Amino acid sequence: MRAMSSPRSGFGSGFRFLFEPGFFSSGPVHAALLTGTVVALVSGAVGVFTVLRGQSFAGHSLADLGTLGGSGAFLFGVGPLWGFIAAGVAVGGAMDLASTRRRASRGVATGIVLGAVQGVSALLLYLDTTSGSTTGVTVTVLFGSLFAVSGYTATATLAFALLGLASLAVCYRPLLLDSVSTDLAAARGVRVRLLGLAFMVVMGITVALSSLIVGTILSPALLIGPAATALRLTQSPLAAMGTAAALGALATGLGVLLAYDSYHWKPVGNGWPVSLFVIALLFTAYLLSGLRRPRAGTGPAPATATTEAA
Amino acid sequence: MSAPVISPMSLPAPGPAPDGPARPVLEVEQVSIRLGGRQILDRVGFTLRAGEFTGLIGSNGAGKTTLLRIVLGLRGADGGSVRVGGKPLTRRARGVGYVPQKIQIEHDAPLRARDLVALGLDGERLGPRLPSRDRRDAVARMLEAVDATRFADARVGTLSGGEQQRVLIAHALIARPRLLVMDEPLANLDLRAGQEIVELTSRVAREQGVAVLLSAHDINPLLPVMDKVVYLAEGRAVHGRTDQVVRSEVLSELYRHPISVLRVDGRILVVAGATVRAEAFDAGERDVRADTAARPAGLPEVHAG
Ligand SMILES: Nc1ncnc2c1ncn2[C@@H]1O[C@H](COP(=O)(O)OP(=O)(O)OP(=O)(O)O)[C@@H](O)[C@H]1O
Ligand SMILES: [Mg+2]
Numbered sequence: 001m002r003a004m005s006s007p008r009s010g011f012g013s014g015f016r017f018l019f020e021p022g023f024f025s026s027g028p029v030h031a032a033l034l035t036g037t038v039v040a041l042v043s044g045a046v047g048v049f050t051v052l053r054g055q056s057f058a059g060h061s062l063a064d065l066g067t068l069g070g071s072g073a074f075l076f077g078v079g080p081l082w083g084f085i086a087a088g089v090a091v092g093g094a095m096d097l098a099s100t101r102r103r104a105s106r107g108v109a110t111g112i113v114l115g116a117v118q119g120v121s122a123l124l125l126y127l128d129t130t131s132g133s134t135t136g137v138t139v140t141v142l143f144g145s146l147f148a149v150s151g152y153t154a155t156a157t158l159a160f161a162l163l164g165l166a167s168l169a170v171c172y173r174p175l176l177l178d179s180v181s182t183d184l185a186a187a188r189g190v191r192v193r194l195l196g197l198a199f200m201v202v203m204g205i206t207v208a209l210s211s212l213i214v215g216t217i218l219s220p221a222l223l224i225g226p227a228a229t230a231l232r233l234t235q236s237p238l239a240a241m242g243t244a245a246a247l248g249a250l251a252t253g254l255g256v257l258l259a260y261d262s263y264h265w266k267p268v269g270n271g272w273p274v275s276l277f278v279i280a281l282l283f284t285a286y287l288l289s290g291l292r293r294p295r296a297g298t299g300p301a302p303a304t305a306t307t308e309a310a
Numbered sequence: 311m312s313a314p315v316i317s318p319m320s321l322p323a324p325g326p327a328p329d330g331p332a333r334p335v336l337e338v339e340q341v342s343i344r345l346g347g348r349q350i351l352d353r354v355g356f357t358l359r360a361g362e363f364t365g366l367i368g369s370n371g372a373g374k375t376t377l378l379r380i381v382l383g384l385r386g387a388d389g390g391s392v393r394v395g396g397k398p399l400t401r402r403a404r405g406v407g408y409v410p411q412k413i414q415i416e417h418d419a420p421l422r423a424r425d426l427v428a429l430g431l432d433g434e435r436l437g438p439r440l441p442s443r444d445r446r447d448a449v450a451r452m453l454e455a456v457d458a459t460r461f462a463d464a465r466v467g468t469l470s471g472g473e474q475q476r477v478l479i480a481h482a483l484i485a486r487p488r489l490l491v492m493d494e495p496l497a498n499l500d501l502r503a504g505q506e507i508v509e510l511t512s513r514v515a516r517e518q519g520v521a522v523l524l525s526a527h528d529i530n531p532l533l534p535v536m537d538k539v540v541y542l543a544e545g546r547a548v549h550g551r552t553d554q555v556v557r558s559e560v561l562s563e564l565y566r567h568p569i570s571v572l573r574v575d576g577r578i579l580v581v582a583g584a585t586v587r588a589e590a591f592d593a594g595e596r597d598v599r600a601d602t603a604a605r606p607a608g609l610p611e612v613h614a615g
Pocket of ligand 2: 376494
């Protein structure tokens with residue numbers, strides 16, 4: 001999996017400590033950079049709506065249940081992407097249909113679907129690990145396989161990512177309205193049930209894609225992390241989505257770079273997982289954004305006073 | 311069911327509003343609904359005309375929210391019809407602005423007051439929208455009209471209840487609806503904020519020629535601005551001008567129970583029982599000395615003159 005080392009990078013030797021030789025000429029690295037950053041873009045944007053709509057729990061559950069799809073896919077001999085996507089869409093849809101319109105019951109519906117499916121995915125992971133020919137599956141499913149994404153899978157990943165972004169652009173205004181008040185949206189003629197279902201499916205696809213990149217354990221972090229940071233830094237919805245998308249993409253790009261470099265760290269030849277770096281970077285950004293939180297308040301004096309008194 | 315329904319027709323027909331056409335903006339006819347084995351609304355009917363400010367008054371559980379949700383098309387009814395601008399409710403182009411009692415928005419949600427008002431223009435539409443100067447100007451003007459300019463760039467979730475109401479009113483009115491529906495806007499506001507919201511709503515609605523249907527359990531904050539009242543009790547409604555409906559004999563018949571309507575210092579007190587000289591208000595007498603026994607708890611002593 002290690003990329004070819006070219007004798008000399010295009011950069012001066014001063015950059016060698018940052019860009020290990022071959023970083024810019026390795027095919028797998030290019031593919032990883034492209035798919036990783038695009039998926040992170042979608043995750044960040046979808047994440048803002050996930051937080052706005054109070055559905056972070058559903059995001060976590062989708063990832064947990066993605067394990068089912070990923071591990072199941074290996075048993076059937078298809079790539080993990082398809083397993084993740086199938087699980088994400090099916091489970092997202094099921095959670096939405098199981099919930100009523102009331103926000104509070106979404107958590108309950110999510111919990112019910114979660115409990116039912118988690119047992120099955122544990123079984124599948126067990127079958128994967130005991131069926132000899134698929135060793136390493138558990139690692140791939142749980143921690144992602146960005147450097148292994150190539151060719152056909154990379155194309156499919158990009159296509160799904162663009163589909164997610166396009167859906168978000170189409171549903172942007174009704175989604176925003178619905179996140180303020182479902183009644184308000186419904187009174188304006190928005191088909192709120194259909195919209196909720198569509199969003200859950202987009203979320204399912206997004207979580208599936210990020211599971212492929214950083215694994216099912218950390219994919220909620222890629223969904224929620226950049227959004228949480230962006231909410232601290234921005235005031236308007238578009239700015240939040242842009243910031244979250246940029247943060248996610250930046251962290252993923254840097255993560256790929258560091259993971260590539262880590263093959264040259266001691267002990268040499270034993271690289272660290274990309275997801276580790278991505279999540280560490282996102283978490284650092286979140287902590288740093290907290291530093292400027294006290295200054296971020298732009299509410300009017302009376303409102304701020306009320307807020308702090310409460 | 312056996313008792314006769316008080317019909318709005320038994321009252322003098324309301325005249326056309328001073329600054330609006332006579333064509334009704336909202337027609338509610340014979341709306342009935344049964345919920346949890348109880349008849350919540352029983353053949354309720356009334357009509358709203360352009361520019362009229364109508365208070366929907368009723369105690370807790372009287373069915374105000376249920377009726378408003380039917381008017382908004384948010385829930386169906388067992389029977390009856392609702393027409394807005396002469397047309398039955400459809401999913402599209404309802405021409406009704408809505409101010410819900412509360413919104414579920416977090417403190418850190420990245421949505422400024424001006425973003426929420428802009429959603430009032432076309433928040434139901436699909437597809438991306440390009441920013442334009444016209445839109446920005448329209449939003450700024452609407453914010454100014456509800457006196458919300460100073461917190462236009464604050465997140466909606468950080469605003470106080472009264473400030474959120476203003477933003478929601480701007481959101482509801484920016485698309486120039488014919489009808490503005492507000493469910494209990496005063497429920498979470500203190501007296502002064504409530505008064506401000508009532509006056510603001512009335513002023514903006516008159517400027518735009520919008521009919522307002524606003525629910526409340528207390529009639530008093532609405533008295534300065536209210537043209538008409540729909541009084542809801544026991545599933546039935548009486549509709550008419552405030553001075554026609556809020557009378558001892560009308561409300562006593564509606565509640566099927568003796569009710570006294572007292573006017574004290576320009577406020578109207580609706581109290582159960584006929585112990586007070588209930589005819590005082592109806593007869594136009596101005597000097598009512600309410601018995602201590604009939605005075606609802608918590609009200610100050612009444613001093614005449
Ligand atoms: N879905 C439902 N199922 C059963 N009963 C219901 C339902 N919705 C409302 N009700 C009942 O209908 C009655 C009227 O409710 P509604 O919310 O319309 O009253 P309201 O006048 O708005 O009261 P409040 O002043 O407390 O807001 C209440 O007794 C309520 O319990
Ligand atoms: Mg109510």
